[in-house]
Each structure stands twice: as structure tokens, then as C-alpha cells.
Amino acid sequence: MKEKKSIMDRIAESNKSVTTGIDEKDIEFWVTIYIMGKAYKVPAGLTIMQAMEYAGYRFVRSAGCRAGFCGACATVYRKAGDYKLLTAMACQTRVEDGMFLVQIPFAPGNKAIYDINKEKYNVGVLLKHYPELARCVSCNTCTKACPQDLEVMDYIQEAIKGDFKAVAQESFDCIQCGLCAIRCPAELVQYHIAQLARRMYGRYGCQEPDHLKIRLKEIEKAKFKKAWDKLLKASIKEIEKLYAEREREPD
Amino acid sequence: MTEIKFIRGYPEYLRELIDIVNKTRMKRKDYEPPAMSKEEREEVLKLHPDYAPGGKRKISIGQNKGDIGPNEVVDLIEAYPLIEEEEIDLSKTDYNVDILIIGGGLAGTSAAIWANNQGIPPEKILLTNKLRHGDANSMMAEGGTQAADRPNDSPLMHFLDAMGGGHFTNKPDVLKALVEDAPLIMHWLLELGAMIDIEENGEFTEKWGGGTCRKRLHSCRDYTGLEELRVIRDEFRNRKIQCLEYYPAIELLKDGKGRVAGAVLWNFETGDYIIVKAKATILATGGFGRLHIRGFPTTNHYGATCDGVILAYRAGAKLRDVDTVQYHPTGAAYPQQIIGLLLTEKLRSMGAQPVNKDGEAFVFPLEPRDVEASSFIRECYIREKGVITPTGMRGVWLDTPLIELKNGEGTIENAFPGMHRMFTRFDIDMRKDPVLVFPTLHYQNGGVETDSEGRTNVEGLYVAGEISGGVHGKNRLMGNSTLDCMVFGRRSGIYAAEYVKRAKRNGKLLLEHMKKYVNMLKEAGIKPERRAPILLPEYRGKAVLARMIDIF
Numbered sequence: 155m156k157e158k159k160s161i162m163d164r165i166a167e168s169n170k171s172v173t174t175g176i177d178e179k180d181i182e183f184w185v186t187i188y189i190m191g192k193a194y195k196v197p198a199g200l201t202i203m204q205a206m207e208y209a210g211y212r213f214v215r216s217a218g219c220r221a222g223f224c225g226a227c228a229t230v231y232r233k234a235g236d237y238k239l240l241t242a243m244a245c246q247t248r249v250e251d252g253m254f255l256v257q258i259p260f261a262p263g264n265k266a267i268y269d270i271n272k273e274k275y276n277v278g279v280l281l282k283h284y285p286e287l288a289r290c291v292s293c294n295t296c297t298k299a300c301p302q303d304l305e306v307m308d309y310i311q312e313a314i315k316g317d318f319k320a321v322a323q324e325s326f327d328c329i330q331c332g333l334c335a336i337r338c339p340a341e342l343v344q345y346h347i348a349q350l351a352r353r354m355y356g357r358y359g360c361q362e363p364d365h366l367k368i369r370l371k372e373i374e375k376a377k378f379k380k381a382w383d384k385l386l387k388a389s390i391k392e393i394e395k396l397y398a399e400r401e402r403e404p405d
Numbered sequence: 406m407t408e409i410k411f412i413r414g415y416p417e418y419l420r421e422l423i424d425i426v427n428k429t430r431m432k433r434k435d436y437e438p439p440a441m442s443k444e445e446r447e448e449v450l451k452l453h454p455d456y457a458p459g460g461k462r463k464i465s466i467g468q469n470k471g472d473i474g475p476n477e478v479v480d481l482i483e484a485y486p487l488i489e490e491e492e493i494d495l496s497k498t499d500y501n502v503d504i505l506i507i508g509g510g511l512a513g514t515s516a517a518i519w520a521n522n523q524g525i526p527p528e529k530i531l532l533t534n535k536l537r538h539g540d541a542n543s544m545m546a547e548g549g550t551q552a553a554d555r556p557n558d559s560p561l562m563h564f565l566d567a568m569g570g571g572h573f574t575n576k577p578d579v580l581k582a583l584v585e586d587a588p589l590i591m592h593w594l595l596e597l598g599a600m601i602d603i604e605e606n607g608e609f610t611e612k613w614g615g616g617t618c619r620k621r622l623h624s625c626r627d628y629t630g631l632e633e634l635r636v637i638r639d640e641f642r643n644r645k646i647q648c649l650e651y652y653p654a655i656e657l658l659k660d661g662k663g664r665v666a667g668a669v670l671w672n673f674e675t676g677d678y679i680i681v682k683a684k685a686t687i688l689a690t691g692g693f694g695r696l697h698i699r700g701f702p703t704t705n706h707y708g709a710t711c712d713g714v715i716l717a718y719r720a721g722a723k724l725r726d727v728d729t730v731q732y733h734p735t736g737a738a739y740p741q742q743i744i745g746l747l748l749t750e751k752l753r754s755m756g757a758q759p760v761n762k763d764g765e766a767f768v769f770p771l772e773p774r775d776v777e778a779s780s781f782i783r784e785c786y787i788r789e790k791g792v793i794t795p796t797g798m799r800g801v802w803l804d805t806p807l808i809e810l811k812n813g814e815g816t817i818e819n820a821f822p823g824m825h826r827m828f829t830r831f832d833i834d835m836r837k838d839p840v841l842v843f844p845t846l847h848y849q850n851g852g853v854e855t856d857s858e859g860r861t862n863v864e865g866l867y868v869a870g871e872i873s874g875g876v877h878g879k880n881r882l883m884g885n886s887t888l889d890c891m892v893f894g895r896r897s898g899i900y901a902a903e904y905v906k907r908a909k910r911n912g913k914l915l916l917e918h919m920k921k922y923v924n925m926l927k928e929a930g931i932k933p934e935r936r937a938p939i940l941l942p943e944y945r946g947k948a949v950l951a952r953m954i955d956i957f
Contacts (some may be wrong), residue, residue, distance in 0.1 A: 161786045166700020168798045172744045175699040177947045180797070199795070201742040209951035214673050214941070218540040219706040221746045222827060223631055226537060227653065246830050248742060267643050270598055302826075327628060327822070330635060349639050353598030356636070362595055363608045369554040369588045380569050381561055382581065390826060391572050397569040402618045403557060 155203050176208050185251040190349040202229055202244035202255060215259035222246040225331030228301070231255035241299045241333045261332025266302075266350065275358035277316025284347050287314055289340035296334035296344055302327050306334050313347055319358055321351035414740070419841075421878060422762055422780075422792055426802050426839050429764035434810055437758070438898040440769040445572065446776050452787070454699045454844075455730055466643075466925045471631025473728045477696040477922040481715050484935035485926060486919050487655045488678075493669060495658070495914045498682040500646070503529040503905040505667055505683035507654045507713065510541025511630070511887060512870030513689030514637050515894025517646050518900070523902035527646040529680060533670055535653035535690075535708050535940065539638050542691055542706050542871065543890055547749050547823065549622040550891075551614060551884035552587035553648035558619040560584040567885060570616040571878025574726065579876045586892040593891075599636045601625055602882035614883040615750055615902055622884045627823040632886055637891075650879040652679070653712065653940050657686065657720045657866070660912030665720055667914060673940075674862040685865050685901040688713040689894065692849035692871040695942040698730050702745025703846040712938035717853045719922045722861040725874040726851025731881060732775040734759075736845020738800030740831045743847045749826065750774075750883060752803065755820065756811040760802040760839065761790035767801075775880075777901060778844035785843070800841040809836050823898055848886065850877050854867065859897030865902070865910070867901050869893040 159167075166173070171180065176197060183198035187205060194209040203217060216227030227244035234252035244257060265282035273279055281287055287310065296306035305324055312320035325348035334344040372378070388396070412420050441449070450456055462472045464482055474482070504520050506513045509532050517532050534540065537893040553563040555779035563584040568575055591609075593600060600625050602610035612622040625632035639650070658680070660666040667683040690713030694705025703709070717726060735748040753759075753770040759777075761767050761784050768780040781801050784793030791799035808816055816838045817825055828835045859867040870890040877885060926933075943950075 158456070160459060161452065161782065162454060162459060162699050164786060165454075165782070165799075168796075169697075169700050169702050169744075171796050172702050173700055175947055175950070199741050204742070204944070207944040208949075210945055210953070211946055212943070213707070213942070214536075217707045219542075219545050221545055221704070221706075221743070222830075223545045224537075224540055225432075225630070226540060226544070226704070246827070248831065251691070260695045265642060267645065269643065270640070285790065286811035325628065326600065326632075329631065337601070349635065352600055353636060353639065355598070356600040357596065357598035360595070360600070360603060361607055362553070362592070363603065365556060365608055366554045366588055366591055366595075370592055373560070373585060373588060378560060378585075381559075382585075385561060385564065386577055386581065393565070394573060395569055395822060397565050397573075400562065400618045401564055405611075 160257055171369060184247055187249050188254040190256050191254070196249060198249070200249055202247050202249055203227055204240065205249040205319055206244070209312065216244065216257040220245045223329060225329035227254060228258040228261070228331040229255055230258060241301055243301045243331065246301070258336060263332060263335050263346055265346045266341070268350070270353055270357055273354065275354060279354060280313045280316060280351060283350060284342070286340065286342055290314065290342060291340055293339060295337045295339065299333045299337040301331060301333060302329060304328060309348060310342065313351055318351050318355040319346055322355035325352065357362050406505050409646035410831060412840065414831055415838070416795055419792070423838055425762070425764040426760055426804060429808070430804065430807065432664070433758060433760070433804070434807065436712060436766065438766055438769050440778065441772060446772070449776060449779045449783055452782045453775050454701065454732060455775070460695055460699050460929040461728060464930050468721060469724045472724070475698045475728065475730060476497065477698045478693060478711060478714070478727055480719055480935055481711055481937040481939065482933050483926065485923060485933045486719070487938070488669065489681070489938055490916045490920050491677065493916060495680060495916065497680065498914070499679040500531050500679065500681040502531045502683050502688065504685050504901050505670060505681050506530065506687045506689060506691035508541070508581060508691060509534040509648070510544035510689060510691055510870060511634050511637065511685065511890035512578035512894035514634065514641050515891050516687050516869055517641055517691060518637065518644065519895045519898030520902040521644050521646060523899055525902045525905070527644050531647045531656065531683070533649040533652045535651070535673070538648055539634055540706060540708060541634065542709060543630045543634045543887060545704065545706060545747070546887045547627045547747060548614065548751065549612065549629045549884050550633070550887045551617070551618065551621050551626035551882070552591045552888065553621050554588045554591060554609065555586065555611060555619065555621065558621055560587065562619055563587065563621065567877070567882055570882040571880050574878035576859045576875035579855060582896065583876050583889060583892050587888055590888065590891045590895070594633060594636070597636050597640050599625065599632055613754060615771070616882045625836040627821060628863045633887060633891070634921045637749050652946070653938070654716060655938065656916065657716050658682070658914045658916065659720060660910070661915060662912060663721070663864070664910070665863055666910070680914065682914060684905040684908055685867060687867040687869060687897045687901055688717055688853065688872055688926065689701070689869045689873050694846050697942070698846055701732065701844065701846040702736055704733060704736060704745060704747040705846070710939050710942060711837050712940065713868070714852055715937045717861065717866065717868065720918055721863050722866060723854045724852065725854045726879050727874065729850040729879040730846060731774065731848035731850055732778045733847040734774055734781055734844050735803055735842040737840065738798050738843040739794045739841040740833070742831060743827060744796070744798065747829070747845065747847070748803065748840065748842060752805060752808065753823070755816070756808045758804045758807055760804045762792045763790060781842070781844055791898045794841060798843060800843040802839040803842045804839045805835040806837055806839065848881055850881055851878055855893065855898070858900040859893050860900065867897040939949050
């Protein structure tokens with residue numbers, strides 16, 4: 155008698171499209187996309203990244219976390235019959251029929267070198283390190299290019315004014331994919347400017363919490379030494395007991 | 406036909422199933438299934454991928470011979486190297502450094518900065534990356550970083566929490582280092598200018614993490630790892646420390662005295678190799694999610710393929726706890742584009758309920774991760790009450806609209822902006838509709854055994870971060886992984902720097918250990934079918950692979 159498939163085998167079977175690559179026979183709906191101009195018929199409903207893999211491309215560049223956090227898969231595309239040049243993260247965007255696409259494997263961007271300990275918290279810091287900031291023509295192309303839907307041009311305007319807090323907060327969700335910089339006619343590297351602004355705000359615009367300062371002093375003065383000595387000498391049984399007895403603070 | 410018809414992100418048949426969930430929501434609002442008894446837990450855990458039979462086997466060669474590991478990991482341990490000794494010219498070194506760091510996530514990048522702080526000049530440190538600098542699981546950490554800094558908390562409580570979470574199998578001295586350094590790491594992050602969530606009174610915002618007795622989870626909105634790593638990486642760049650990208654390590658090098666002395670790196674784009682000679686080598690290559698253990702999808706990044714563990718093992722490093730894998734209960738099961746991606750535990754702690762296809766709440770939402778995950782598997786595969794997705798996966802509903810119902814409108818947008826953004830990209834409104842979930846492979850609990858200084862049992866070889874084994878025992882708690890990376894990145898950087906200052910190291914570079922390993926493989930009767938490290942997973946379409954020919 156043939157053995158019944160185990161649950162683990164059935165799970166593996168149902169996940170195979172994302173764990174081992176897609177099999178043509180499982181696909182019902184198809185679209186045609188153009189990867190760097192070449193037409194490929196690919197399963198509908200995949201991300202751009204998955205569709206390119208289905209078509210036979212194996213990524214070395216232009217793929218990172220595959221979850222929308224790392225900015226490695228910046229993609230530029232046009233749709234048939236549309237004049238607009240669009241941008242996306244390949245791992246977070248569904249393929250559409252008639253998409254003409256290319257990926258940006260690397261964004262050359264000038265990063266200022268500085269010592270955060272030696273900077274003064276004044277409005278001129280960003281312009282000092284990135285004088286090209288003043289070249290912004292407020293065209294809003296950066297904002298349109300941002301796959302995170304950040305108000306990039308707005309934070310660049312705040313950067314010109316030297317408002318670290320505003321830049322820091324508005325740019326916080328930036329994944330540094332480089333699409334803004336690639337599209338900018340004034341040749342700014344928005345994401346590096348924002349990085350400096352956030353570090354300035356984090357370092358000088360915020361106070362170190364008192365509780366942390368106190369705890370650091372306690373550790374420095376070896377306040378917990380005796381308790382540690384005792385705990386590290388305890389048997390696993392005793393540690394299990396201490397664990398069971400600990401009280402959870404109220405919600 | 407080229408288009409699937411979607412109604413607000415879901416195909417029609419799923420819409421009909423959502424209606425069933427909608428109908429029972431008000432009844433479930435004030436009802437929660439009770440937590441399981443110990444016996445019930447033990448029963449359901451038999452379905453957990455770690456315990457279900459068939460997934461593991463004994464390692465047949467090397468220093469951990471006889472130990473158990475997942476088949477996918479043992480396959481790579483019992484695999485042949487990518488290179489032959491004869492094809493590598495070891496007489497010419499391309500880099501001669503004090504410290505070589507392999508892997509540029511939070512652990513490796515922190516190690517470089519702290520080695521530099523110890524007086525190792527930037528041109529004597531080399532950080533190499535398989536992909537870009539920063540392409541790492543660290544970047545995707547949503548939840549936060551644990552540190553015991555509130556007055557009602559202490560490093561000792563943090564210690565007890567992590568011990569319990571690890572089923573008391575953690576190495577105590579290593580864990581002590583983790584929890585005691587945690588406040589120092591928070592201080593370091595602030596000094597570098599990281600933006601950590603702060604309350605109006607100036608104190609840190611600290612949240613619950615699963616399995617802890619105090620609120621000590623520090624977050625940067627829901628982009629914690631992204632903020633930590635981009636700040637630390639920016640500092641690294643300011644120091645002008647040497648950095649290579651798209652240069653994976655394919656073998657470690659040793660000297661005549663059995664010490665690790667560098668590595669062979671391979672240019673991922675041009676295919677040529679380079680030789681790095683180093684007095685100390687720190688492996689910070691992360692975990693193994695992309696091995697898709699037991700066929701599970703993963704939360705991990707593209708390069709999480711267990712490379713470092715394989716290289717270290719061939720060089721003689723001991724492993725521990727590699728048999729345990731952390732599966733997160735709530736990975737996305739739909740849409741196809743985000744299968745396996747993480748939906749944080751915090752959704753359930755704020756009221757979202759797991760619900761089956763009949764609209765029933767079938768499990769207490771906050772069981773331990775392994776129990777919760779197993780109960781989802783039972784619902785889908787034993788009780789047949791799961792929902793079948795358009796790709797043939799099974800999953801259960803996570804009823805996210807309950808969060809808004811219980812905490813007020815707008816809660817999801819405020820508390821989960823990143824997740825809300827992700828679902829919105831696929832036209833799903835998680836405030837109004839439930840989402841489909843199934844367990845996903847999340848974390849490598851064990852790895853290369855480390856001590857409290859990041860040292861392995863092989864002289865000259867250090868490890869930091871997810872690659873290491875010991876600190877979390879057999880199960881890691883939420884918020885301890887980013888902390889692990891920074892604490893042991895720092896420690897390995899400092900102690901490796903101290904080591905290279907006193908070590909007299911100028912031996913010849915050898916691949917003798919690799920040759921011996923190959924002999925062991927042959928003696929064990931293992932056929933040269935598999936090679937490792939695999940560097941990247943294979944996702945190309947089956948039809949294309951079947952017709953691929955190698956002529957150029």
C-alpha cells in the first residue's frame with residue numbers, strides 16, 4: 155500500500171511556488187512583460203522580481219531583503235501607451251501586462267564624510283556638507299519617484315532651512331533605494347542628506363533618557379555583581395524556579 | 406485570459422469566505438478561546454516542523470558527528486567545497502589585514518567600528534559582503550531591541566526571561582554578556598544619532614516582547630533594524646574602513662598551526678577569486694532561512710543560506726543547537742507577492758484573532774510561538790478548516806479589523822504603518838478585512854558555538870550574530886536578535902583587535918583543512934553531488950531551467 159503523504163510533505167508541496175520556483179503547469183493567468191525590451195510571458199500576479207526569476211533571470215544584484223525594507227530592487231518602468239516613467243521596488247510591485255522595465259543595480263551617490271562628534275547643531279550643517287542642496291528647483295520629481303511615498307521635496311526644503319527635526323521625521327521611512335537621486339535634475343543625493351539630518355537630530359536634538367543614564371552608572375559601579383555571582387552559581391533547577399517565580403509587571 | 410478579478414485585493418471566492426469572518430466578528434469581540442493546558446500543548450506540538458518526524462538526521466562527519474540537524478543543513482555540511490586546492494594560488498595575497506569581517510549586517514558592521522575604536526586602522530580592517538553592505542536580516546527587524554534600563558527592571562530579569570525562552574539551554578556566561586551590555590548598546594546608538602522612540606517625559610517608549618516579565622522592547626517606529634543598521638553603516642563609511650560588496654567568502658584559510666588566517670573571496674560578477682590574509686577573522690554571515698527548511702516560506706533576506714556555518718565547520722569549529730528552527734506563526738500566506746513575510750506578534754497582542762474558514766476563533770492568540778504555529782497547522786491539515794489560497798497554500802485568517810474594534814479607529818495606521826503600507830500596495834485594507842497567515846521560517850536559533858568574547862574553539866576565528874550558537878539556547882526571544890548582533894559585533898571586534906595586537910601571526914596560508922574535509926567526505930561514502938556554500942537560493946522558473954544549456 156502506498157503511504158499517505160505526511161503533513162510536512164503536503165505543506166512543502168503547497169509552498170513550492172515560493173520555495174523552489176514556479177512550475178508552468180500550475181499557472182492559469184498570464185501577462186506579457188518586457189524585461190529590458192525583451193518580451194516574456196509570465197504568470198499574472200507575481201511581483202516584478204518573481205516574474206523576472208520565472209523568466210530565467212537569476213539575481214545577484216537588484217535583490218536583497220525581498221520584503222520592501224532594503225531598497226536593493228529599484229526598478230524603472232513604462233506601461234505601453236503611457237508617456238510616464240514610473241518607479242517601483244521590484245519585490246513589492248505586481249507585474250502588469252505590457253510593462254517595459256529595467257532595474258537599477260547601483261545608484262552612484264556622493265556621501266559626505268564627517269565626524270558626528272565634532273559637528274555643531276546649527277542650521278548650516280547640511281549645506282556645509284551638501285552645498286548642492288541650494289540647487290533644488292522644487293520640481294517634485296523626487297517625491298514622484300519615491301516608492302515609499304515620502305514627501306521628498308518637502309524634506310529637502312526643510313533641509314535647506316536646516317530644520318533637522320522636520321527632515322528626520324519626514325524622511326524616517328526612507329529605504330535608501332536611490333531612485334530620488336537618480337531622477338533629480340539638480341543632482342542632489344536626497345537620501346544621504348536625510349541620513350545626516352536624522353543623525354544630527356538623534357544625536358543633538360534628543361536627550362538621553364534619565365533611566366538609561368542611571369542604569370549605565372549602576373552597571374559601571376558593579377551594582378549587580380553580587381546578584382550575578384549568585385545567579386551564575388545557581389543550578390539549572392534553581393534558575394528554573396526563579397524563572398517560574400518571577401512576577402510579570404502589569405500591562 | 407490575462408487578468409485575475411480582484412475585489413479590494415481578494416478574488417471573489419475569498420471575498421465570500423471573508424463574509425463569514427465578518428458575520429462572527431461581533432460575537433468574537435469579547436470572546437477568546439482559553440489557553441491550552443500543558444497536555445494539550447504537548448499534543449499539538451507533535452505537528453510542529455521541529456518535532457514532526459522526518460525532518461532531521463545525524464551529521465555523519467566532523468566535530469559534531471552524531472548530532473542532529475535539519476536535513477537541509479546536514480545536506481550542506483555533507484557537501485563538497487566549491488573549489489579544488491590546485492586551482493587556488495595562495496602565494497599571492499590581495500589583501501593583508503589585521504581583521505577580516507565576513508558579512509555586513511548589524512553584527513559585522515558593529516564589529517568593524519569597535520575594532521577601529523580599539524586602534525586597528527581602517528586600512529587594516531576589511532569587511533566583505535556577499536551582496537550589498539547592509540543586505541541582511543537585520544534590516545528587516547520590525548519589533549525592536551531589548552534592554553533592561555527601567556528602574557523596575559534589571560539585567561538579571563532579562564537574563565531569566567531569555568533563559569526560560571531558551572528552555573534553559575542557553576550558555577549562561579554568554580547570555581550574561583548579552584543582557585549586561587544591552588543598556589550600553591542603547592547608549593551607543595543614541596551617541597551615533599539613532600532615533601529611538603521616546604515618550605513625552607523623555608524616557609524610552611518600551612513595549613512588551615513575548616516571554617518577558619518586563620516591558621523592555623525599544624523600537625524605531627516599526628523600522629527598528631533599518632534605523633539601527635543605516636546609522637551604524639553610515640558611521641562605518643565615515644571611518645573609511647575597507648569594504649567589498651558582491652564578494653562572498655567561499656572558503657576559510659588556515660596557517661600551519663591550525664589557526665584561521667583569512668579567506669578565499671569570490672567576485673560574484675566576474676568569477677575570479679582573491680586571497681585575503683588576516684590575523685583574525687570574524688564570521689557574521691547570518692542565518693539559514695533561504696534553505697526553506699521543511700519546505701517552509703521564510704521571513705529572511707535573499708542571502709540567508711547558512712554559508713558561514715559551513716565554512717566554519719570545515720575549519721574545525723564546533724556547532725550547537727543547530728537542530729532548532731524558529732517558525733513564526735504569522736507569516737503572510739496571501740497575496741502571492743508577500744508569502745512568508747512577517748506579520749508581527751504585536752498584531753495579536755493588540756487584539757487580532759486567528760480564525761478558521763468557518764469564522765471560528767480556534768486558539769488562544771498568544772500561546773508561545775511554537776504552540777501557536779502548530780495549532781495553525783492542525784487547523785489547516787488535520788481539522789481541514791483552513792482557507793486555500795489561489796496558489797494552493799493553506800492558511801488561517803488573522804482578523805485584524807478586531808484591532809480597530811477593540812482599540813478605536815486609526816490604531817492600525819498609527820501602530821503598524823509599515824505593515825499597513827505593505828498590504829495597501831496589494832489593495833488590501835487590513836483595517837477592514839482580515840489577512841491570511843501561515844507559519845514561516847524565521848530564525849536560526851543555534852550555530853557556531855561562541856564564548857562571551859565571540860571566540861570559537863578555533864584560534865583566530867570569531868563569530869557574531871545569527872550565525873552563532875549558545876546565547877539563545879534552543880529558542881530566541883523577540884528583541885534579542887538585533888541586540889545579539891550589536892553586543893557580539895562589538896565584543897568580537899574588541900576582542901579580535903586585542904588578539905591581533907598580541908598574536909604573532911605571519912604563517913603560510915593553507916587549504917589543508919579543506920583537503921582533509923574532502924577526504925572525510927569520501928571516507929564516509931558521500932558522493933560529490935552537492936557543493937556548498939550555495940550562496941543564493943534558486944528561484945528560476947522550472948521550464949527555463951529545463952532548457953538551459955551551458956555554452957558561454
